[in-house]
Amino acid sequence: MPSPAPSAEPGSTVAAPEIDARPGPLPPWLWIWAATLVCLTPEIAAATVRRAYGFFEASWIHHEVMTPIAVTYAAVTLFELLPILVLLAGIVLALAPGQRARRVQRRYGLKPADTATGALSEIRALIDRHAPELALHANLRRMAPLAFIYPLGYRRSAIAVCGGLVKTWRSDRPAAEAVLLHEIAHYRQGDPMIVGVGSFLTPALRWWPLLIVLFLATLVTLDLVFAGPIERFADARQQVIGTTDPDAMRSLWEMAFFYLHEFSPLAHPTMIGTVGQLTLWFLAIVIIPVIGLWCAELTADRYTAAEPASRAALIRALERRPPRPPLRPAVLWGWLFRLISHPPTRLRLALARAWNRPATLLPLLALFPASYAVGILLVLAMTHQNAVARGTTDVGLIAFVAELFVVLMGGIRLQIGVLGAVLLLWPLLAGWWLLLVTGRSGGHARRGAPVLVAFGAALLAVALLLPSADPTRAGLAEIESIRPPPVEDGPSIRVVKPVFAVGERIVVRVERLPATLENWVTIVPLGTAEEMYLDYPGYWAYTAGIESGEMTFTPQLPGLYEARLYLDWPDGGTTIRSYDRFQVLYR
């Protein structure tokens, strides 16, 4: 974001900016997405810690299992976090514009442009007509990219140009001007800082195959080196729970089984399936910011193409393609890398040719909200692949998606609602946003307001109609069917509610206990033998002489549980005097 003061570069001639008849900014999707991710980060971190902690808990509960195995399996769960960490690192870098500026300047060899004479002075003059506060930096020792925008600080940005732009300026000046207008549009949109969130996406994509290989190699090594402990770990369910009830698969050992049977290549030989799952997961996480970056580019194209002459010039600039190179890995990687930060050129060309029609705004507005749905489809594809591999479903992918898509969309109804509300209010907010990011108010045409309002209202309606994805409601009917009726007379135990989220304290109420210090309560996975309990803090406790009152427990693993009341240890033996059932679910 710029300072209100114009740049003071040598040779620059500062003029008052033209009142721009081009369209104003569209909602800053990337800013909204980044703010949402930052807000959700504590919850994501807590959920990850809980998942990793589950392995320790599983290990400690069964004493024969070596803790290092649990440590290792907890560590590999972090692999799933990698795409989120990549995005958070991008956000951190984006919020440190000085740092990013130094990185960009070093990489592209940028310096303040000498605008005393030649093409650079003419380029400076064009920028001054639209955004005089923008600095102009250059490196003419390289051809590409033509131009790009980057932040110099929190309130100051620069347009960087390379030799290719000067060449274009001489060979096809309108096309070069269209490129500069595109970059100025990025600036007016508030993009210079926020596009930095994608800084680590390309390196992550570049290293992703190697990371997957390392990940699988770790698991193979684990299987070879710790074959005995892993087998005992896998048998633990049988030993502790002592049941073959399929429901028990969703109990204490669910997490351990997940990794042992799905991620461990020797336990589950479909290594390709594992790679596919991890890749789908990566795509599901990064799809939203990638589409956000696409929207930023398309919005800048829209600004540039607002007038027929510059639309034609933009199309010419986009149509410049290199001769089709022979297909080789470097070319394929280059194509993939470009897709991370820029939409396909064919899409840009198709929209550029249609920007004179107001309805073209609609697909642009729909693109970013649609990325949430695409992300959920990718998660469902991964989950289905998992479920098929585990043998827990024989439903086809389409039926699986049909059943769960709306439920999962319900989980992001708040985000969809926010997008709808922003769209609805954007005709009022656009001017303020422009003032915030450029330091100047007004100077833009209010184009497409009816489309914005209508689409925002539709999105809000969708958010309101989606079902709530509260996990405690999702499992309610199932658990209620297996709960015992309340005990009216005599000692009783009852959980305060039947479904809890992972990490939530399990509160049980005991009543009418005889006054002895040796009454005790335990919570165990459903199906555990009567005489067994989990000798681990958080899973059992003496009642400490109370006759009635509440006690809390903290199991960290999802599953079906039973809360059990035993009286008068040791004379009372291990006879269950009262019990209740409940479920722990992931959020």
Next chain:
Amino acid sequence: MDDVRVMAAHLAERVTPDEAEIAPDLLDGLLAGEAVQPAADEEPVLGGFGGPELVSEFVTLVQAMQPCVQVLASLFLMGSASVTMIVQRLALRDRKKAPQEAETVKLPDGETLGRLLTSIESNLLRSGVEPERAAEMSRQAVIALLERPGEGARFVDALAGAKR
């Protein structure tokens, strides 16, 4: 501006006039071993415009001349009469009227001018330049060098010492 940069600008004016303004800088980058041309798998810049299509013809030409620096250097050992004759003949051929005489001229190192032109031309063809354009570029490059022999010689010396 030193002689080498002056020669770069002159060469570009003759062969790739759109790049005349940036040719000295591109040459500096090239001599320093920097990545002047975009790579096929170059990481795109966020919020940027343009990528691998932005190939510099000037850089392609200089890279095509680099393997021929020894023969090119021998151009400057010729007498001024020979130089004038070559430039005139090449210029005539440029207008598609002259015979191929210029190409039979023997250079001091024993090569013929024709083989020098063919070498540059084939290097250009390998870089994806169209045949007609490659022939034109190689002829114009030699003319440009001989038009300013003092600066041309230093330009060729600089190419010989460039980082690869």
